[in-house]
Amino acid sequence: MRLEPKPASSLAASILYPLGALLATFVIAGLLVMAAGANPISVFGLVLKGAAGSQFAILETLTRATPLIFTGLAVAVAFRAKLWNIGAEAQLYIGATVTVILGTGALPLPAIVLIPLLMLAALLCGALLLAGPAWLKIRFGVDEVVTTLLLNFIVLLFVSMLLEGVLKDPMSLGWPQSAKVITEAQLPRIIAGKRLHYGFVIAVALAIALWFVMKKTVLGYEMRAVGHNAGAARFLGMPVNGIVMKTALLSGGIAALGGFSEVAGLKGNLTLDLSPGFGYTGIVVAMLAMLNPIGVIFSAIFVAGIFVGAAAMSRAAGVPSYIADVIVATSLLTMVTAIMLSRYRIRWR
Amino acid sequence: MEALEILFTASFWVAAIRIASPLIFATMGELICERAGVLNLGIEGIMTAGAFAGWFTVYLGGDLWTGVLVAALVGMTLGLLHSVLTVPLGLSQHVVGIGITMLATSLTYYFYRLALPEVTSPPKIVPFEPWAVPGLSKLPIVGEALFTQTPLTYLAFASVVVVAWVLYRTPLGLAVRAVGENPSAVEAQGISVTAIRTGAVMAGSALMAIGGAFLTMSAFNSFFFNMINGRGWVCIALVVFGSWRPGKALIGAILFAAFDAYQIRLQQLSGGIVPYQIFLMLPYALSILALIVVARRATYPKALMIPYQKGER
Numbered sequence: 031m032r033l034e035p036k037p038a039s040s041l042a043a044s045i046l047y048p049l050g051a052l053l054a055t056f057v058i059a060g061l062l063v064m065a066a067g068a069n070p071i072s073v074f075g076l077v078l079k080g081a082a083g084s085q086f087a088i089l090e091t092l093t094r095a096t097p098l099i100f101t102g103l104a105v106a107v108a109f110r111a112k113l114w115n116i117g118a119e120a121q122l123y124i125g126a127t128v129t130v131i132l133g134t135g136a137l138p139l140p141a142i143v144l145i146p147l148l149m150l151a152a153l154l155c156g157a158l159l160l161a162g163p164a165w166l167k168i169r170f171g172v173d174e175v176v177t178t179l180l181l182n183f184i185v186l187l188f189v190s191m192l193l194e195g196v197l198k199d200p201m202s203l204g205w206p207q208s209a210k211v212i213t214e215a216q217l218p219r220i221i222a223g224k225r226l227h228y229g230f231v232i233a234v235a236l237a238i239a240l241w242f243v244m245k246k247t248v249l250g251y252e253m254r255a256v257g258h259n260a261g262a263a264r265f266l267g268m269p270v271n272g273i274v275m276k277t278a279l280l281s282g283g284i285a286a287l288g289g290f291s292e293v294a295g296l297k298g299n300l301t302l303d304l305s306p307g308f309g310y311t312g313i314v315v316a317m318l319a320m321l322n323p324i325g326v327i328f329s330a331i332f333v334a335g336i337f338v339g340a341a342a343m344s345r346a347a348g349v350p351s352y353i354a355d356v357i358v359a360t361s362l363l364t365m366v367t368a369i370m371l372s373r374y375r376i377r378w379r
Numbered sequence: 380m381e382a383l384e385i386l387f388t389a390s391f392w393v394a395a396i397r398i399a400s401p402l403i404f405a406t407m408g409e410l411i412c413e414r415a416g417v418l419n420l421g422i423e424g425i426m427t428a429g430a431f432a433g434w435f436t437v438y439l440g441g442d443l444w445t446g447v448l449v450a451a452l453v454g455m456t457l458g459l460l461h462s463v464l465t466v467p468l469g470l471s472q473h474v475v476g477i478g479i480t481m482l483a484t485s486l487t488y489y490f491y492r493l494a495l496p497e498v499t500s501p502p503k504i505v506p507f508e509p510w511a512v513p514g515l516s517k518l519p520i521v522g523e524a525l526f527t528q529t530p531l532t533y534l535a536f537a538s539v540v541v542v543a544w545v546l547y548r549t550p551l552g553l554a555v556r557a558v559g560e561n562p563s564a565v566e567a568q569g570i571s572v573t574a575i576r577t578g579a580v581m582a583g584s585a586l587m588a589i590g591g592a593f594l595t596m597s598a599f600n601s602f603f604f605n606m607i608n609g610r611g612w613v614c615i616a617l618v619v620f621g622s623w624r625p626g627k628a629l630i631g632a633i634l635f636a637a638f639d640a641y642q643i644r645l646q647q648l649s650g651g652i653v654p655y656q657i658f659l660m661l662p663y664a665l666s667i668l669a670l671i672v673v674a675r676r677a678t679y680p681k682a683l684m685i686p687y688q689k690g691e692r
Contacts, residue, residue: 031467032688032689033468033469033688062486062489065493066493114473116477166667166670166671166674170671170674170675171674171675171677172667172670172671172674173619173670175420175473175615176612176615176616176619176666176667176670177667177670179609179612180609180612180613180616180663180664180666180667181663181667182609183608183609183612183660183663184660184663184664187656187659187660188656188660190656191654191656191657194654194656195654310477310481313474313477314478314481317474348496350488350489350492350493350496352485352488352489352492353489355481355484355485355488355489356482356485356486356489358481358485359478359481359482359484359485360482362474362477362478362481362482363460363464363475363478363479363482366464366470366471366474366475366478367464367468367470370468370469370470
């Protein structure tokens with residue numbers, strides 16, 4: 031068999047193939063639900079109800095989507111330039127750590143100054159964390175996939191060390207958790223008494239800004255050119271190494287903002303379970319959005335809905351909530367396959 | 380001085396070889412895939428699935444070797460999925476690999492919870508027992524370190540010999556190495572690049588899964604969440620460190636494991652003055668360092684990560 035590029039992909043195909051991917055995903059997940067002895071239709075109904083069936087459910091889904099928008103954007107920006115940042119998890123934790131270090135009273139400033147300052151600090155630290163692997167890639171040709179993956183483990187151990195050491199809250203009765211950030215460091219809630227916070231608004235604004243950067247600025251053009259064909263970009267005189275580094279700084283910084291948002295908006299403090307894999311899930315979010323920053327908002331809400339809905343469904347129907355992880359992973363594989371099939375035709379010869 | 384004396388005890392080297400065993404399996408598996416031109420980032424998830432499959436088979440009443448076989452078959456199935464997506468369809472090996480890891484891990488956890496809904500501590504099995512090789516195990520230090528291990532460790536060393544022999548001494552191995560370097564030349568010989576790469580990824584994934592199964596069936600006696608804990612990613616670094624050669628990769632795995640065993644003992648010696656997390660970070664940091672050291676003179680298989688399309692140059 032061989033693959034032939036299709037002359038032009040129609041609008042219908044670019045909608046139908048991704049829909050087909052989602053359908054395939056839910057058929058596979060449905061079979062697994064049946065293996066658990068449950069009825070897939072009613073289980074998926076419960077997932078939908080748990081994700082979007084009430085005001086509470088919708089707000090929970092949007093709250094859960096917030097960190098995923100940040101990590102999804104971080105991955106989308108990096109992957110666009112073919113910088114394989116698999117370390118959004120570590121960058122998110124660094125952002126959260128910096129927020130806690132500076133936000134628990136070290137800087138007695140009003141919120142209007144403190145919050146931007148914390149965001150800047152998180153951004154810088156996340157950017158620096160990815161600058162390391164990017165530099166190793168540029169300077170020594172070390173594959174950034176492995177270095178960013180290994181850094182996830184190192185950073186998590188580092189955070190664990192801080193939480194059992196200098197950052198440990200003396201009032202925590204032995205739990206490895208930090209003190210809460212001061213009121214001035216907290217992002218306000220969008221609706222009083224609900225969990226959805228202004229981190230969501232920041233995430234959406236960031237997505238729109240990044241869409242503009244990618245589409246309308248020289249940097250965005252350069253990043254796309256490097257991702258498309260680094261050799262050709264270099265031949266055209268583009269400073270490829272510099273562009274890779276700028277991409278890394280941007281990507282690492284965005285992921286770290288996700289950590290800031292989780293601490294300042296939702297949790298208030300830092301624990302080792304701050305992120306149940308938001309960095310890795312961000313890869314799926316970015317790919318489902320086909321690396322489009324605006325698309326990331328919607329794919330993050332979709333993925334968050336699966337997780338929130340599955341947790342609610344699991345309590346009611348007795349199907350393990352890990353079905354959400356299976357759906358998310360499967361959708362990644364079916365989606366990349368569908369995108370490829372929408373652009374190429376398979377010839378059996 | 381105490382810190383140095385550790386290095387001369389047999390028990391230290393017994394532990395080092397035990398820690399090396401799963402890494403040896405998985406490193407050989409990754410090496411086969413990469414020699415054929417396919418980066419297999421599914422390794423972490425395939426090891427997780429193998430760890431569960433082997434353990435669960437024994438838990439259900441199968442014998443230990445059946446467990447190893449089931450783990451290998453699960454690995455092959457995941458390898459087949461990986462290669463269908465990356466070889467004929469030519470999808471990004473980075474994205475597909477990460478996707479396979481996520482899928483294999485989540486499927487494993489799903490089936491674990493399905494089979495054991497309420498348990499907090501997973502049930503134990505009777506794992507492989509150490510088996511002293513008659514005669515050889517009596518050699519000083521080396522004998523105890525190498526020849527008082529479980530059968531799976533011997534299998535790990537055997538896998539290195541088999542992989543090296545097949546790669547360098549058989550026509551099949553020549554074809555595998557050639558599709559990793561110059562696939563169109565192989566196709567010109569009338570050999571299918573797709574078939575060779577698919578076979579290599581399946582065989583490699585089977586070894587990764589057995590590496591995972593070593594943890595639940597030989598090193599420990601039960602299955603825990605996150606038990607692979609980055610070992611798969613370490614193995615990818617070990618393949619680069621070993622310059623894609625089985626012998627060198629074996630030495631890398633043993634050195635790495637010795638270092639890991641050493642940090643555990645240092646941790647006990649330090650008596651809690653240094654936070655234990657520092658010691659746990661060292662193996663990961665060492666992997667990154669090893670990559671930096673060898674990166675300059677690394678000779679990647681030339682067609683690594685480049686999909687092959689028939690009739691395309």
